[in-house]
Amino acid sequence: MKVLWFANTPCGAAEKIAPNLHIGGWLNSLEQQLVLRSDIELSVCFYWKFPLNSFKHKSTNYYPIHRNKITRSIFRLFGHLDDKNEVMKLLQVIEEVKPDIIHVHGTEENFGLIQQYTKIPVVISLQGILLPYSEKFFVGIPFSAAYFHEGLMPKLKYNSILLAYNRMKKCATRESEILSQARFVLGRTDWDKRVNSVLAPNSQYFIGNEILRPQFYERLWDKKHFENEIQLVTTMSGGLYKGLETLIKTAKILNDHKGFNFKWTIIGQTESSALVKIIKGWLKIDFKSNNIHFVGGKSESELVNILLMSDIYIQVSHIENSPNSVGEAMLIGMPIIASFAGGTDSMVENRKEGLLVQDGDCYSLAGAILELARDFPLAAELAISANKRAKERHNKIVIENELFALYEQIKLK
Numbered sequence: 001m002k003v004l005w006f007a008n009t010p011c012g013a014a015e016k017i018a019p020n021l022h023i024g025g026w027l028n029s030l031e032q033q034l035v036l037r038s039d040i041e042l043s044v045c046f047y048w049k050f051p052l053n054s055f056k057h058k059s060t061n062y063y064p065i066h067r068n069k070i071t072r073s074i075f076r077l078f079g080h081l082d083d084k085n086e087v088m089k090l091l092q093v094i095e096e097v098k099p100d101i102i103h104v105h106g107t108e109e110n111f112g113l114i115q116q117y118t119k120i121p122v123v124i125s126l127q128g129i130l131l132p133y134s135e136k137f138f139v140g141i142p143f144s145a146a147y148f149h150e151g152l153m154p155k156l157k158y159n160s161i162l163l164a165y166n167r168m169k170k171c172a173t174r175e176s177e178i179l180s181q182a183r184f185v186l187g188r189t190d191w192d193k194r195v196n197s198v199l200a201p202n203s204q205y206f207i208g209n210e211i212l213r214p215q216f217y218e219r220l221w222d223k224k225h226f227e228n229e230i231q232l233v234t235t236m237s238g239g240l241y242k243g244l245e246t247l248i249k250t251a252k253i254l255n256d257h258k259g260f261n262f263k264w265t266i267i268g269q270t271e272s273s274a275l276v277k278i279i280k281g282w283l284k285i286d287f288k289s290n291n292i293h294f295v296g297g298k299s300e301s302e303l304v305n306i307l308l309m310s311d312i313y314i315q316v317s318h319i320e321n322s323p324n325s326v327g328e329a330m331l332i333g334m335p336i337i338a339s340f341a342g343g344t345d346s347m348v349e350n351r352k353e354g355l356l357v358q359d360g361d362c363y364s365l366a367g368a369i370l371e372l373a374r375d376f377p378l379a380a381e382l383a384i385s386a387n388k389r390a391k392e393r394h395n396k397i398v399i400e401n402e403l404f405a406l407y408e409q410i411k412l413k
Helices: 011-017 025-034 069-078 083-097 111-117 130-135 143-149 161-180 190-199 244-256 274-283 300-309 324-331 362-373 376-393 396-411
Strands: 002-006 041-048 055-057 060-066 101-105 122-125 184-187 204-207 229-235 261-267 292-296 312-315 336-340 355-358
Touching: 002 025, 002 083, 011 025, 011 041, 011 055, 011 060, 025 041, 025 396, 041 083, 060 083, 083 111, 101 111, 101 396, 111 122, 111 161, 122 396, 130 161, 130 190, 143 161, 143 274, 161 190, 184 190, 190 204, 229 300, 229 362, 244 261, 244 274, 244 292, 244 362, 261 300, 300 324, 312 324, 312 362, 324 336, 324 376, 336 362, 336 376, 355 362, 362 376
Parallel strands: 002 041, 002 101, 041 060, 101 122, 122 184, 184 204, 229 261, 229 312, 261 292, 312 336, 336 355
Antiparallel strands: 055 060
């Protein structure tokens, strides 16, 4: 079976064309598993900032499409989407590959627009869904605070909060068009299933779980007790709706709580990150004196080592579908506290595999941290259950076989 993916990342090609960047993620893991099959010939198409010819790496054929600097700059400034010309390039890839089935990973890009131009079956995987995400864009940090405290430089570089929001809204409008045409949709949470029923009412919905990065299957958190200083950890990207302000406020509450010693490590951000600067200017809270440490991006092995040395994983987003960071913490067998937002309750059952708290509620989050920090047997019990649930959900062989069976089923439609 010839399968063509359209993806937001280069997947396995990243190790060849961008070996120093931490990109690829779970799609790379899924690709590695799928190409083990002799009955699948996989091709991957993706946008890239430099011109590259199509190439083969290991067992996969890659088709990079150059998105030049002018096109990217126009999008950043005006939110103009060059969909017509780019879709023509996508169709050329389809013509060259001649796949039996097309799998579009995510609705954030324009890949899904190819549905109206091809008779080849197309299945669309839901990742984040922009329309409800855009409703949460300023829920934690008001627009006025974000716009004022981001400073002048992002505005001069056409990368301001306002432009980012406008770009998301335009992409969300395109996403609605894509989903309205969808016949087959792949999701994994109650949240995305419900949203899909509204945005893609004529589609057939299937469950498709994710294969996570290899080292999270190989290592296991196995602490026997907590030390005096509790090690908290969070992985976070740069979106305003990721809840960093909740984390900072919670750390302040915990720091003011007498007799509680902790260190909170934030992976993926530095003190010079745009989001961090905004919150520092807005909240006027000193990070170091409140035991907050930003350590920036980390490789897979570095991230695993940090998690193994930590005590509790904290997720604070205002909106998510199925955050891989939570899945990875569960798979490695950590105690977890997560915000009850989007699809997290489909990943973590409250008080069975972790604790769920209302997003944005820093007092409840602080209390949940104290609860686990003071009750190691409860934390360990939740961690064991989380690990068991994650091993079942992210089972490589099961996911591979289910996806192949889905391809076979859709190919016959």
